[in-house]
Amino acid sequence: MEKSYLKVDNYIKEQVLNGCLKAGDRLLPERELALLLDVSRNSVREGLRILENMGVISSQQGSGNYISSDFDETIVSVMSYMYVLKEMDMDQITEFRYALEWQAMNLAIKKATENQKKRMLELVEQMSEAKTEDLRGALDKEIHYLIIESAGNEYMTTTFKALTCIMERYIHQMRDKIILGMSNDEGLTQVHRMIVEALVEGDLKKGIDGLKLHYQYINEYKNT
Incomplete structure (x- = not known):
């Protein structure tokens, strides 16, 4: 069974690959992602943390999470x-x-x-x-x-x-x-x-x- 936090990774990856998300785009808020993917907010946070550590997204305090424009x-x-x-x-x-x-x-x-x-x-x-x-x-x-x-x-x-x-x-x-x-x-x-x-x-x-x-x-x- 797919781990809940991986649903976040797979969703973001799919959105990037099909062109729905581009560098600089803001992600949905955690609550909306949790509802969309039918996972807990903790799972969303874990998935986003992993993506941030990978350099795929960047978190901006008080603003939200964004697709990174520079993860070289x-x-x-x-x-x-x-x-x-x-x-x-x-x-x-x-x-x-x-x-x-x-x-x-x-x-x-x-x-x-x-x-x-x-x-x-x-x-x-x-x-x-x-x-x-x-x-x-x-x-x-x-x-x-x-x-x-x-x-x-x-x-x-x-x-x-x-x-x-x-x-x-x-x-x-x-x-x-x-x-x-x-x-x-x-x-x-x-x-x-x-x-x-x-x-x-x-x-x-x-x-x-x-x-x-x-x-x-x-x-x-x-x-x-």
Whole structure:
């Protein structure tokens, strides 16, 4: 027999999927939901609490419950736990991130806006002038985020955020090894310049070659 609080979850899910509820919409009051679903108000509260913890709804004191318009952080958090608890190693995560960026490059070549291209060029210039590894790392991350965002696919963006969260410490530890293993400190910057120029020029082959080189460096030095 279906638990009472699950009726709330299933009802809200059905309303969202069929388009009756959208981000920002206010839910029925607890009393009306209880009558509609033939459950107790305690069951309604429990169901709503679970949905709020999931990030699906947000509760506003004195106003009611609303379908959340921003639960990316909850999704990122859940996915990050999944990567850890399933004991996915960094080889698997790196492979997945490479595949994600490869497809993002294919889409971004066609979809990147002029403002996004301009910003990426600015970031590469700042990267070449960066005096510290922390600054270079922050610019590196922003470039990759922009590539993903330029693809125009929200699912890819959210997934990339989760991947980056779990890899962040790992990437930070690796960065010095990557740079020390290259012929000069400009090497990593030049790889990013190649990738960004490819997007600006609309040159898919150059972009894919740049990504391939980028991940070759990562794979070569991550275990040293």
